[in-house]
Amino acid sequence: MKRELHIRVNGDEYHLLVETHRTLLEVIRDEIGLTGTKNGCGQGECGACTVLLDGEPVNSCLVLAHEAEGHDVLTIEGLGSGDTLHPVQRAFVETGAIQCGYCTPGMVLTAKALLDHNPTPTRAEILEGLKGNLCRCTGYVKIVEAVEAASCLLEGGEIE
Amino acid sequence: MKTCIVRKGLPRIDAIPKVSGEAQYTVDLKMPGLLVGKILRSPHAHARIKSIDTSAAKALDGVLAVITAEDVPENLFAFYQWQADKHILCTDRVRYVGDEVAAVAAMDDDTAEAALDLIKVEYEALPVILDIDEAMKPGAQLIHEGKESNSTWSVDRLFGDPDKALAECDYVVEGTYVTHQLAHCCLEVSNCIAKWDKRDKLTIWTNAQAPHTQRQEVARVLGIPRRNVRIINSTMGGGFGSKLVMDMKLPIASVLSRLTGRPVRIVNTRSEEFTTAKTRYPYTLHLKTGATKDGKILVRDLTLIGDNGAYHDKGPATINFSSMMFGTLYNVPNIRFHGELVYTNKAMGTAFRGFGNPQVTFATESQIDELAEKMGMDPLELRRRNVNHPDETAACGAEVCGCAMSECMELAAKEIGWEEKRGKGAPLRGVGLANMVHTGGGGRFYGFNSAEAIIKLSDEGTVTLITSALDMGQGAHTAMAQIAAEELGVRLEDINVLSHDTELTPYDLGSWGSRATFMNGNAVLAAAEDARQSLVEAAAEMLEADPADILVEESKVWVKGSHEKHDLSEVVDHTVNEHGEPISGIGRFVDHLPEGYTIPTAFAKNIPCFSFGTQAVEVEVDPETGQVNVLRVVAAHETGTTINQTMAEGQLEGSMAQGIGFALMERLVHDDEGRIVNDRFLDYKIPNIGDVPEMKAYCVESVGTRGPFGAKGIGEPGLVPTAPAIANAIYDAIGVRLHEVPMTREQIIKALKEKRASET
Ligand code: FES
Ligand code: FES
Numbered sequence: 001m002k003r004e005l006h007i008r009v010n011g012d013e014y015h016l017l018v019e020t021h022r023t024l025l026e027v028i029r030d031e032i033g034l035t036g037t038k039n040g041c042g043q044g045e046c047g048a049c050t051v052l053l054d055g056e057p058v059n060s061c062l063v064l065a066h067e068a069e070g071h072d073v074l075t076i077e078g079l080g081s082g083d084t085l086h087p088v089q090r091a092f093v094e095t096g097a098i099q100c101g102y103c104t105p106g107m108v109l110t111a112k113a114l115l116d117h118n119p120t121p122t123r124a125e126i127l128e129g130l131k132g133n134l135c136r137c138t139g140y141v142k143i144v145e146a147v148e149a150a151s152c153l154l155e156g157g158e159i160e
Numbered sequence: 161m162k163t164c165i166v167r168k169g170l171p172r173i174d175a176i177p178k179v180s181g182e183a184q185y186t187v188d189l190k191m192p193g194l195l196v197g198k199i200l201r202s203p204h205a206h207a208r209i210k211s212i213d214t215s216a217a218k219a220l221d222g223v224l225a226v227i228t229a230e231d232v233p234e235n236l237f238a239f240y241q242w243q244a245d246k247h248i249l250c251t252d253r254v255r256y257v258g259d260e261v262a263a264v265a266a267m268d269d270d271t272a273e274a275a276l277d278l279i280k281v282e283y284e285a286l287p288v289i290l291d292i293d294e295a296m297k298p299g300a301q302l303i304h305e306g307k308e309s310n311s312t313w314s315v316d317r318l319f320g321d322p323d324k325a326l327a328e329c330d331y332v333v334e335g336t337y338v339t340h341q342l343a344h345c346c347l348e349v350s351n352c353i354a355k356w357d358k359r360d361k362l363t364i365w366t367n368a369q370a371p372h373t374q375r376q377e378v379a380r381v382l383g384i385p386r387r388n389v390r391i392i393n394s395t396m397g398g399g400f401g402s403k404l405v406m407d408m409k410l411p412i413a414s415v416l417s418r419l420t421g422r423p424v425r426i427v428n429t430r431s432e433e434f435t436t437a438k439t440r441y442p443y444t445l446h447l448k449t450g451a452t453k454d455g456k457i458l459v460r461d462l463t464l465i466g467d468n469g470a471y472h473d474k475g476p477a478t479i480n481f482s483s484m485m486f487g488t489l490y491n492v493p494n495i496r497f498h499g500e501l502v503y504t505n506k507a508m509g510t511a512f513r514g515f516g517n518p519q520v521t522f523a524t525e526s527q528i529d530e531l532a533e534k535m536g537m538d539p540l541e542l543r544r545r546n547v548n549h550p551d552e553t554a555a556c557g558a559e560v561c562g563c564a565m566s567e568c569m570e571l572a573a574k575e576i577g578w579e580e581k582r583g584k585g586a587p588l589r590g591v592g593l594a595n596m597v598h599t600g601g602g603g604r605f606y607g608f609n610s611a612e613a614i615i616k617l618s619d620e621g622t623v624t625l626i627t628s629a630l631d632m633g634q635g636a637h638t639a640m641a642q643i644a645a646e647e648l649g650v651r652l653e654d655i656n657v658l659s660h661d662t663e664l665t666p667y668d669l670g671s672w673g674s675r676a677t678f679m680n681g682n683a684v685l686a687a688a689e690d691a692r693q694s695l696v697e698a699a700a701e702m703l704e705a706d707p708a709d710i711l712v713e714e715s716k717v718w719v720k721g722s723h724e725k726h727d728l729s730e731v732v733d734h735t736v737n738e739h740g741e742p743i744s745g746i747g748r749f750v751d752h753l754p755e756g757y758t759i760p761t762a763f764a765k766n767i768p769c770f771s772f773g774t775q776a777v778e779v780e781v782d783p784e785t786g787q788v789n790v791l792r793v794v795a796a797h798e799t800g801t802t803i804n805q806t807m808a809e810g811q812l813e814g815s816m817a818q819g820i821g822f823a824l825m826e827r828l829v830h831d832d833e834g835r836i837v838n839d840r841f842l843d844y845k846i847p848n849i850g851d852v853p854e855m856k857a858y859c860v861e862s863v864g865t866r867g868p869f870g871a872k873g874i875g876e877p878g879l880v881p882t883a884p885a886i887a888n889a890i891y892d893a894i895g896v897r898l899h900e901v902p903m904t905r906e907q908i909i910k911a912l913k914e915k916r917a918s919e920t
Contacts, residue, residue, distance in 0.1 A: 038397075042429065076180065089180065093175040094165045096809070100397045101183055127849050128850070130849045133848075134846060137814045138817075139814040139816055140847075140852050141852070142810060155162070
């Protein structure tokens with residue numbers, strides 16, 4: 001059964017007709033066409049599909065699209081402005097925290113939400129905050145570095 | 161101002177598209193008329209197919225095609241055609257849970273799913289064999305009818321006189337080591353789109369590590385000309401060996417496309433990925449090592465049984481490669497190796513980062529420590545007495561070029577605090593280390609080893625680099641671009657790398673065996689040299705100077721001694737727009753075969769370049785729970801010349817995490833009926849960010865390699881020695897020796913119990 005859905009994604013309003021059992025992930029990728037959000041498992045177990053729903057990270061594969069009715073969604077495409085990367089994105093680029101990149105959008109958004117709440121997290125807090133996001137490539141060393149660097153950049157620091 | 165990041169290597173050229181969500185993976189592609197394809201898979205590990213009824217599925221609205229074995233070419237397929245044993249869709253028998261039985265193409269996901277439910281298959285169950293010992297019993301149920309036994313392939317290697325050597329040894333240790341099936345767990349699942357067009361050309365978009373050989377494989381199994389098949393890659397979400405050999409979804413989607421006249425996409429679910437995307441070959445290894453009392457290893461004798469799974473894939477190549485690394489490490493003069501592959505009713509094995517070497521190294525490097533223990537010698541000292549040396553030719557024929565084994569070993573030992581900690585650490589804490597050798601440049605297994613690259617400059621001096629080096633995440637594109645940039649004298653950001661289309665790229669064996677940097681890198685270097693020559697000539701003409709005096713750097717051109725620097729674009733604009741002479745270059749690298757090379761006898765002469773490395777770890781074990789906490793891993797690996805420090809470290813760090821998974825966490829578990837029970841991330845645990853310890857990667861440079869600027873591949877070595885290093889550290893911590901990976905809590909508790917019992 002299809003129902004009207006009104007959501008704001010990256011500041012843009014969408015008015016769609018969507019089946020009630022569709023997930024937010026499916027709507028973002030297939031209906032809206034923003035493919036930066038990834039599907040790694042479709043079961044809420046990898047974090048690749050993380051988006052920010054009213055600023056909070058959610059596994060969009062576990063959220064029904066209609067649950068997001070009237071809410072604000074931020075996907076990786078909405079981070080940063082124009083051609084300027086968000087400091088978290090810059091930190092991921094510069095520290096080498098990206099390999100295949102499939103986990104990256106989810107990682108970056110989870111990290112952003114973490115830093116929004118806690119601008120200077122300890123290492124333990126970073127590990128706790130990102131443990132729902134799997135990465136098979138990097139071994140996470142440079143991801144931890146990236147989050148620390150992002151925190152530093154957000155506090156006004158610089159690269160090199 | 162605070163400094164947040166100190167750059168060690170240039171950022172990857174694909175980092176910005178990836179971090180901004182712009183990068184397109186195969187699963188992200190859209191196409192007009194695209195249909196959804198799905199595969200009906202066997203729920204039985206072994207059964208006869210008595211009948212298939214597709215009529216209800218075909219009648220469903222929105223279903224455009226339903227196919228079974230009757231609708232696809234009858235050809236049998238395997239990576240090696242001489243081992244061909246698998247149909248595109250099963251004809252009368254299924255051999256593992258997940259075997260392809262039928263397939264549908266439909267308008268959307270839900271319809272395709274519903275259609276699968278409507279296909280009725282009647283099975284007659286057959287005895288299920290999951291265990292290699294059972295499979296090898298005389299009279300065992302044959303998994304492939306018509307074959308003599310389930311033991312399907314074997315190889316023997318002999319160097320020196322192992323029996324005589326064993327008699328001369330003062331110490332001999334013997335043991336059996338076991339490894340299990342593991343899943344690659346690429347975050348992007350295996351998927352494809354096939355489009356069979358009106359001109360009879362078949363285009364497949366997929367995530368392939370070896371698109372040219374997969375193109376040949378698709379043509380072979382479909383019985384169509386190779387020239388009609390084109391494979392297009394997109395950004396890849398991981399490889400690790402899983403995407404070397406064609407997956408059956410490629411020909412299945414192709415047939416569905418031909419029947420419907422529309423492009424058809426098939427994407428694995430995560431459960432399908434766990435159960436059918438193939439696995440690391442499990443080995444059972446019976447190993448003997450003998451040494452003299454002064455610590456010279458004289459002999460090694462290994463019998464290795466590989467669990468092939470239900471069908472052939474890279475098994476022989478994997479076992480052969482294992483034997484080469486086994487023969488080369490420590491240059492042991494007397495070697496006996498027997499390898500065998502055995503069919504079981506499980507998912508088939510395939511290439512997986514390390515290619516059989518992590519399994520063998522778990523056995524050999526664990527046993528070195530057992531030998532040292534028996535001799536009362538420090539295991540580090542025993543290793544010191546047997547290191548490989550630069551420029552030696554090993555007894556097995558391996559030609560070692562650059563070799564930094566001693567440097568790697570001493571560095572790792574020092575960094576882990578070997579002297580202070582080994583045998584004397586805090587209670588329940590221990591340190592261990594392990595060495596390894598691996599290829600740093602692919603192999604000559606196809607009877608040749610070569611690569612080509614093409615470079616062209618635009619009329620503004622930007623560079624298009626066409627290389628066959630696939631980037632599945634390891635960073636090959638950036639490494640290739642850096643090599644070209646360095647040689648040509650252009651800025652990295654001015655280079656665009658294309659590797660995605662078999663119609664565009666030169667024929668190539670693919671990105672495996674830590675091969676891309678060495679092989680494709682050399683080809684890129686040659687192409688850049690070629691282009692540079694034209695560039696320098698053009699500049700000399702324009703600037704009225706001697707070509708020998710022309711300097712090019714960072715996209716600036718000038719005459720030696722002159723202060724007037726010109727933009728590269730000026731030179732190119734001049735030669736293109738005034739003379740009509742665009743600048744390009746082509747390069748080829750041929751890794752010439754050694755004299756007397758033949759594929760069957762070449763053995764370790766198959767390897768153009770070896771890479772050595774050591775890992776040292778510190779662990780803490782909780783004897784109550786059996787929990788092993790890896791506190792620290794130090795990896796010191798040989799890179800020849802490091803092209804990009806950040807990326808090389810990243811390869812090692814990612815490998816170490818996978819090594820920890822292999823050592824302590826990962827195993828596909830089957831129930832009695834052969835179903836994999838842990839087919840999701842919740843149950844098949846790969847290391848998460850909290851599971852990895854402090855890891856430190858050192859890139860140890862060495863000389864003597866023919867790689868570009870002296871570089872070696874570093875994609876695989878980093879997970880080879882992790883598991884034995886951890887096993888050795890566990891022994892140091894609690895005095896128990898584990899012979900099976902993953903080393904689970906249950907194993908540790910059991911071993912501790914046995915140890916206590918034997919002490920009382
Ligand atoms: S795709 Fe949503 S958690 Fe994996
Ligand atoms: S970079 Fe590949 S999964 Fe994280």
